[in-house]
Amino acid sequence: MTSPQRAFIFDMDGTIVDNMAFHTRSWMTFFQRRGHALDADAFFLSTAGRQGHEIIRSYLGESVSDADHAALMAEKEAVYRELYAPHLATVAGFDALIGAAREDGVALVVGTAAPDENIAFTLDGLDLRRHFDAIVGAADVRRGKPNPDVFLMAAERAGALPEHCIVFEDAPLGVEAARRAGMRAVVLSTTLPAEAFAQFDNVICVARDFSGLSIASLFASTPAAPII
Known part of the structure; x- marks a missing residue:
């Protein structure tokens, strides 16, 4: 057997x-550009493991279109990769x-x-x-x-x-x-x-x-x- x-x-x-500190920093930068001041620790606990589109819609609303979402995610992830690349x-x-x-x-x-x-x-x-x-x-x-x-x-x-x-x-x-x-x-x-x-x-x-x-x-x- x-x-x-x-x-x-x-x-x-x-x-x-x-790398999670770099992801959190990139999200903080992303949301600060849109007028959202968030607590980094609370944000991590409520979002780590969720998909990006879920996070964006949680904070920016369900009205975000698929096209807008793709552009927003590209922006956020570009910030993350720039921050983390030297530390990979x-x-x-x-x-x-x-x-x-x-x-x-x-x-x-x-x-x-x-x-x-x-x-x-x-x-x-x-x-x-x-x-x-x-x-x-x-x-x-x-x-x-x-x-x-x-x-x-x-x-x-x-x-x-x-x-x-x-x-x-x-x-x-x-x-x-x-x-x-x-x-x-x-x-x-x-x-x-x-x-x-x-x-x-x-x-x-x-x-x-x-x-x-x-x-x-x-x-x-x-x-x-x-x-x-």
């Missing part, structure tokens, strides 16, 4: 790369973990709310695309996190059942999306402390980075949220 397919599903922003790098231990996972037969998938341009900017800029079995982004699903759509599609493309998938996330909305998908989650505390995830019953580990994570231990884990 063959073992079931296992999969690691990685959020991208704030997880593969430690993977979180410590990521390259070693995916190399070990590949050798162990674990499928690797990206499940992100990012648009295609930012996926290319990050994954191609770091030559990471070749390591993944599939990539699911904002263009592939209708609803962003905390809806489970992106992770369920990632599992489907990996050929793995949700109970055999582990999601790596940095944001509460992403961990909630994993919970709704029936998946365990590893939290990277790149953006928020462990306490921000205390309410989630699907978290098996909170870690500062990917260093020292054991593939066998992760798949054997039940939610307890030890801090590494």
Whole structure:
């Protein structure tokens, strides 16, 4: 009897790369140009993991047309890429973990709310695309996190059942999306402390980075949220 397919599903922003501060700064710049003064911390908690069109319509209203939305998103993402480009790098231990996972037969998938341009900017800029079995982004699903759509599609493309998938996330909305998908989650505390995830019953580990994570231990884990 063959073992079931296992999969690691990685959020991208704030997880593969430690860039959420740059995304928040670009959103602050974008909304300041339109007369909105926002609290950066509150904005992150309410939006991280949501798709760009959802965020824009939350603040600018449902009347934004599709054409206007495309132009607005292009503006915001151009600001982000300009800010983050000099700092583009993977979180410590990521390259070693995916190399070990590949050798162990674990499928690797990206499940992100990012648009295609930012996926290319990050994954191609770091030559990471070749390591993944599939990539699911904002263009592939209708609803962003905390809806489970992106992770369920990632599992489907990996050929793995949700109970055999582990999601790596940095944001509460992403961990909630994993919970709704029936998946365990590893939290990277790149953006928020462990306490921000205390309410989630699907978290098996909170870690500062990917260093020292054991593939066998992760798949054997039940939610307890030890801090590494």
